[in-house]
Amino acid sequence: MRKRNIRRALVKNLLSLLIIAIHISPFYVQLIMALKTRRDFSSRWVPPASPTLDNFTLALKGGELMQSILNTAIIVLIATSLIIVIGAMSGYPLARYGTKFSKTLSLLLLGVMMVPPLSVLVPLYRELVMIKGINTFWGIIILSITYGLPTSIFMYTNFIHTIPVALDEAALLDGCSKYTIFFRIIMPSLKPVTASVAILTGINIWNDYSFQLYILQKPKLRTITLMLKTFFTEGNTNLNAAAAASCLAILPLIVIYLFLSKYFVQGVVDSAVK
Amino acid sequence: MFKKKAGVASDNQVVLVMTLPAVLLMIVFVAVPLVMGVQISLTNWNGYSQDFTYNGLANYKKLFSDPMFLRAFRNTIIYGFGSTLFQTILGVLYALLLQRAFALRGLARTIIYLPAMIAQLLVGYVWYFMVQYNRGALNDIVMMLGGTKLDWLGVGDRAVIIIMIINTLNFCGKAMIIYIAGLNSIPDMYYEAASVDGANGWQQFWGITMPQLIPAITTSTLLNLIGGLKMFGLVISTTGGGPGYSTHSLSSLINSLYFSYQDAGYASAVGVFTFVFIMAVSIVIRWYLAKKEAAAQ
CATH class of the missing domain: 1.10.3720.10 (MetI-like)
Known part of the structure; x- marks a missing residue:
């Protein structure tokens, strides 16, 4: 019974993590964009090597x-x-x-x-x-x-x-x-x-x-x-x-x-x- | 409610005095424009000149042969009913997952609800970086998985679905909150009794949870539906109604008829239609759900 509860909690947390990731992704991408220079052509998922506040x-x-x-x-x-x-x-x-x-x-x-x-x-x-x-x-x-x-x-x-x-x-x-x-x-x-x-x-x-x-x-x-x-x-x-x-x-x-x-x-x- | 006494203000007098500011505002800025809207819709006014002529019901007759209007009407139905359907499903699932305490519950609730309080217009811009054709974040994933780039908003029918999905993801947090409140109000003893009777989780969900949630479903459906049918900002910021006129909602069509086509008379006719349509839908849905609610009691 206890083991089942632990497994249940684990599944719930993992599922929540996935949902959080989906919902937060557009905001994350926008923030990354804001921290990159215009000439940085790396993927929008990748954080900038040296973040800039110029934007x-x-x-x-x-x-x-x-x-x-x-x-x-x-x-x-x-x-x-x-x-x-x-x-x-x-x-x-x-x-x-x-x-x-x-x-x-x-x-x-x-x-x-x-x-x-x-x-x-x-x-x-x-x-x-x-x-x-x-x-x-x-x-x-x-x-x-x-x-x-x-x-x-x-x-x-x-x-x-x-x-x-x-x-x-x-x-x-x-x-x-x-x-x-x-x-x-x-x-x-x-x-x-x-x-x-x-x-x-x-x-x-x-x-x-x-x-x-x-x-x-x-x-x-x-x-x-x-x-x-x-x-x-x-x-x-x-x-x-x-x-x-x-x-x-x-x-x-x-x-x-x-x-x-x-x-x-x-x-x-x-x-x-x- | 109270016994009448000499010198005491009558109930109706109190109602009138206390609601006067609100009533005046409603008359001047809701009722008058509604009437003026009907009047303008019977003319060929262009929105700025002094002269115009009444042309009877010509604008209304035009509605149903105008591909632009029919398209916007169809889209509005997809935005309204489509989003509502998926918001209800997601909202119930999220509520079930996040009702009882566990480590990530608070964070998940916060993140899911967060976008619901950001302006629709801004949400569209936030998503813009995801769905752009060149260098859009979603296409990065598609290409990483070996697919070919997709022009997410470049094709009308697909763009309508994408806008509907963005709207769903954006506002499902509101539905979730209403459903969590609904779930919390179901007494535990119902489930205990069902367990004693040997009902499994699935049977408990359909036998207890869903019927008890019907009031919450009424509430959230109406909220989501009216919100979706009014959609404006999201269309403006994602596609601006394009390509062509293929993703317009009724609201964004009114805006472009007025500003770009300078056809205020016709824009007003679409406005009157939109108003009557949303009213009628809300009344029918309310009546239907109230009947269901009564049946579930």
Whole structure:
């Protein structure tokens, strides 16, 4: 029996090793590319004899990449904060008051989660031209908020369902209004789900390409995804620098992920539509 | 929910006030563009000029005789349903392997999930170095094994499959997490009882594990399906829709109709179609899986 368990553990570890190798290989290849010079024609699987950081220097030259990371960070921070506030505010009545109106609203929000951004981008672009939102941060922020909100409201609604209604009722008897209940009772207990909401919606905005492509057309306003596109467009022959830029763009996410992986996993489970 | 008291805000009033900012945003930036999209789809607008004429349903009639649209529609179905199928299979297998503790479990979970949080566009670029024809990492392996170099993305049908596979590998970590949560929620005593009754591992899997996983399958299928049907960034970064128009998804086709062909009217018609299609698919799948779920209880 013991021998069988040891063999089982060995098989599981070997199998995992193979799976890890398959999943990590494209990232490994990209890193190797980033560390090699352009004139190094060895196989992309083989690490360079003398690794160079020139590609990273080249990718960072002119500060455009850093600017794009900064732009993205600003958009993500502002949009995510507002998504949290508006999401929590809307989640409260939807979880607590089962009126016809709130039920219809919940259903419509689920619908919005399915809207493919590209299917509305032509009219959305036209609308933003009219209100002068093209090439502005507020334009992209307001779209990021709108399309991030359904997930946030959905997660807050589910979470508030798990807070005992007895607390609300006690507060109501104590003379709290339905609005102060939200600030006194509900808001203080939202911390755990807020971490998940922030990570999930923040990452989505960080990774967005479609809205940003249409709204931010000036080079100065480029976000990470738009910036990376310029490294890889046809005519750019320096693939090693492109690989370095791509590594730099992915790095912040990996760092955040390694520190907060618990919340990532929780976020996926929390946001799962049942 | 609460008894009515004089001076206390009515439930509907609270709902209205608290959801007002969200509702306003949804009206202005979701509902209005959807309506405008329908309106534009009935015109021959080129996307920038002041004048255009209404041409009725001409754009919609064109859809089903346009090889470009039909191809993109077919591809979208492969991207959506193909990825979902393989993500479900891989996700369940990975979850079974990685549910209980052993040395490499944590690392394996981390690495499998990692790409799911990187932008689709970037993932495509990461894979670009693997699937390039000249000096691509995959062709190195092919040649080492004595084969001839393959033009992975050079042939439309093959490229569609490759993009679908990249998408699968990229997002199967999300499915895995949902299935691990699903597996963890199955009480051990079910298996103990089955063992006492003499059920073997295979019988336990089909008799207990799979039926109990159906809620998780519903969740992950919908998530993967909607994600796959919306696919955009990955197509842009791997093939840009080419060669020709052979790997376009509906989303990337809309983008190129608008930017390259300057056919905003037709692009909007494809947009309206895409929206209605994804809505319809989600509703049907949800209804079907809910029925299964009810049957499994």
